[in-house]
Amino acid sequence: MTTGIITAATVLRQASEPDPGPEELTVFWPLLVQLGWFLAGFSAVVLIGWLVVQPVLRRAVRRRNRNNPTLQAAVVLYFRLLVVLVGTLVGVALAGYGELLGDSALVISAVALAVGIAAREVIGSLVSGVALVLDPEFNVGDHIKWNGGEGTVQSIALRITRVETAAGELVTIPNTILTAHEITRPYGRGNHRIVQELRVGYESDLDDVLCQLIEVAGETEGILTDPPPAAYVDELGDDAVSVRVHYWITDPTRRDVFAVRSAYARAAKDRLEAEGINVSPPAERELSGRIRLSDPSERE
Known part of the structure; x- marks a missing residue:
């Protein structure tokens, strides 16, 4: 009986509570x-x-x-x-x-x-990274030289730059280092001049040597004819004459420079030796004095 009264009261109370309407929603x-x-x-x-x-x-x-x-x-x-x-x-x-x-x-x-x-170092690297991103002269694939070495840029992030050295090592450089110091780009900026030096004996005809070196440069693949190659007598050394050759190649990479230098050096050596010109003569020294020999048994 009591349970029935409680249930009925609950039903009446629920029935008397109005459903929420638009007026109540205006609060929200x-x-x-x-x-x-x-x-x-x-x-x-x-x-x-x-x-x-x-x-x-x-x-x-x-x-x-x-x-x-x-x-x-x-x-x-x-x-x-x-x-x-x-x-x-x-x-x-x-x-x-x-x-x-x-x-x-x-x-x-x-x-x-x-x-x-x-985080000042991280923020500084981020700011430096933005500066490198906005620099049109700094890109992936460039060969660069900086205070700590040289190599080819592999990737540029906003905080660090990764560079691969000639030895194949991958170096991670904070961007603050690259923006705080000078960076050199020796290759990849149009025509590039290569200077090679060699030594010949004093008995050589220098005019003939210079002509031979210029002709070899004109015949070597990869060397430009415009600007034309040039050769100069650089220094009169103690044992030989130093000769310097200048020639140009177009928009090279580091690998191209090594290949052309190697090809030219081999061709120049073969040409000069074929002409009877002594390349890199050995150093000669005139010694004077006396040599004294003693028998070890006499010391005993």
């Missing part, structure tokens, strides 16, 4: 409006950044760094993160919380300062 309307403004601002920034700015940025990076997909992906990733951050700030401001951001400016500045001090 301001929150929905703020959410809508946030989504509108966030979506606008993200869509403009990803659909309009990102393709332009991707084409610019690809045009200057065609052989570096690692860098292209890194730039796009960092740009997307930046767009999301900016979109969030714009959405918060449109939602009516701009004053909250203003009140938190001091806290945000303090946090940014602490993060900057803790």
Whole structure:
């Protein structure tokens, strides 16, 4: 009997409570409006950044760094993160919380300062990486010389650059090092001049030697005829005459330079020896004095 009375009371109470209607939902309307403004601002920034700015940025990076997909992906990733951050700030401001951001400016500045001090080397590398990305004269495949050595650039990231040395070693260089010191690009910038030096004996006809060396340069594959090769007497040494040959090859790599130098050196040696010209004569010294010999048994 008691159970029946409780059940009936519960049913009557539930029946007396009205269902939520539009009037009750108006309480949430301001929150929905703020959410809508946030989504509108966030979506606008993200869509403009990803659909309009990102393709332009991707084409610019690809045009200057065609052989570096690692860098292209890194730039796009960092740009997307930046767009999301900016979109969030714009959405918060449109939602009516701009004053909250203003009140938190001091806290945000303090946090940014602490993060900057803790990660100054990483941030410096990122800034240097952006500088290298924007430099049209620095690309994957370039042969470079820097303070620590030389090699061919394999990849450029926003924080580090990887260079392969002539010995096949892969060196990881922080970008701050490459932007803080001078970088030399000996090859790959149009015609490249090669200077080779050799020594001949004093008894050689120097005019004939110079003519022979120029002719060999004109006959060697890969050496340009314009500008024409040239040969000069460089130095009168103690034992031989030093002769220097200048010639040009077009837009070479390090491997091309070694190949042409080797081919020319072999051809020049064969030509001069065939003409009876003494190449790299041995050093001669005239000694004077006395040599004293003693019998070891006399010491005993």
